[in-house]
Amino acid sequence: MxxxxxxxxxxxxxxxxxxxxxxxxxxxxxxxxxxxxxxxxxxxxxxxxxxxxxxxxxxxxxxxxxxxxxxxxxxxxxxxxxxxxxxxxxxxxxxxxxxxxxxxxxxxxxxxxxxxxxxxxxxxxxxxxxxxxxxxxxxxxxxxxxxxxxxxxxxxxxxxxxxxxxxxVGGVTGAFLPTGNHVDTIDGIEVTCMDVAMPIVIARAESFGLTGYETAAELDANTAFYDRMEPLRRKAGALMGMGDVSASVTPKFGLLAPAREGGTITTRYFMPWKCHPSMAVTGAQCLASCVLTPGTVAKGLAHVPNETPAKIVLEHASGSIDVLVDFDNTSDGFVLNSAGLVRTxxxxxxxxxxxxxxxxxxx
Missing domain, CATH: 3.10.310.10 (Diaminopimelate Epimerase; Chain A, domain 1)
Incomplete structure (x- = not known):
């Protein structure tokens, strides 16, 4: 050959x-x-x-x-x-x-x-x-x-x-909040559908009966969670104007819980059929923006900084990642200017x- x-x-x-x-x-x-x-x-x-x-x-x-x-x-x-x-x-x-x-x-x-x-x-x-x-x-x-x-x-x-x-903002769907809502209820679960660097469907871990502190391996072994998450993700994709997403890795899926290691918030990020072992850079920007935006599913889970740029520390399955978010709060709501990270x-x-x-x- x-x-x-x-x-x-x-x-x-x-x-x-x-x-x-x-x-x-x-x-x-x-x-x-x-x-x-x-x-x-x-x-x-x-x-x-x-x-x-x-x-x-x-x-x-x-x-x-x-x-x-x-x-x-x-x-x-x-x-x-x-x-x-x-x-x-x-x-x-x-x-x-x-x-x-x-x-x-x-x-x-x-x-x-x-x-x-x-x-x-x-x-x-x-x-x-x-x-x-x-x-x-x-x-x-x-x-x-x-x-x-x-x-x-x-x-x-x-x-x-x-x-x-x-x-x-809106790189895939054309909108910061593609459904037009800060919170949507799909299959009885409240989610925020957001498109910043990566379109993500974001929910509270507790909505699925999870703590949010499970390891990636524990989540991947939880077939009942994926059986609930994937149909929800597909319905959210349609609501976000993305059509049939059954064969697409977008939108991704994210879970939020209160921080417990000194960070801003605890996160788990799904790719979407496996839990990410740490955190995607694009996903980090979207999740950080969700934390900073009033009225999303992140409300009440984190202490939100008032200053801009704001350092948002996302705790994930392997540690944490820092996102420096430059934003404005205007009469039209949260406006993202840029996000900075350090990688290797x-x-x-x-x-x-x-x-x-x-x-x-x-x-």
């Missing part, structure tokens, strides 16, 4: 990992591209044994980079979420953790030139239209991965990658990844 070679970097970005490639090295049409990514990852098997996926939703993600035609941006970042056990690819969402590696990868690929001890890379997340500024450590004209920054969900320390997200990334491998030529012959 002959195979087609595709150049790639294999990187950890935040608490996710996957291949980073130049968009120009991949097929243009989405149908062929999806087949290539399925073969590359090895989707369709729980271990992704015939590909480079890691058998989990956080390790079957793909970043595709290109020089941007946008006058503001340096790089276009196109994201794909490949399923683990189903041969499916979702091009609708973006991923903030994988985005953590986009700045370093763009420099490594020669798409962006280092500009000093730190290099600022302006990134357009083409899936949603969000604009993100990444500050990458580049002493001596090369990306440095060594540093003292620590993020929960990843062992050890690494160089910080500072991210500032803008234009994240590391280059794990570089070379060529191979797919069967009957999937794509490289033309």
């Amino acid at each position: 002959t195979q087609t070679a595709i150049p790639f970097l294999f990187m950890r970005g935040g608490t996710s990992r996957g291949p980073y490639m130049k968009r120009a090295d991949l097929p243009e049409d989405r149908e062929t591209l999806a087949r290539v990514l399925i073969a590359m990852v090895g989707a369709g098997h729980p271990l992704n044994i015939d590909g480079i996926g890691g058998g989990a939703a956080v390790t079957t993600k793909v970043a595709m980079l290109a020089p941007s035609a946008d006058p503001w941006a340096d790089i276009d970042y196109f994201f794909a979420q490949v399923s683990v056990e189903d041969e499916l690819v979702d091009f609708k969402p973006t991923c903030g953790n994988i985005l953590s590696g986009v700045g370093p990868a763009a420099i490594e690929m020669g798409l962006v030139e280092p500009t000093g001890p730190e290099t600022t890379v302006n990134i357009l997340a083409v899936n949603t239209g969000a604009r993100v500024t990444a500050v990458v450590q580049t002493p001596d004209g090369a990306v440095s991965y060594d540093g003292e920054a620590r993020i929960d969900g990843v062992p050890g320390t690494a160089a910080p990658v500072a991210l500032q997200f803008k234009d994240t 990334a590391r280059k794990l491998a570089a070379g060529q990844v191979f797919v069967p030529s009957d999937v794509w012959d490289g033309t």
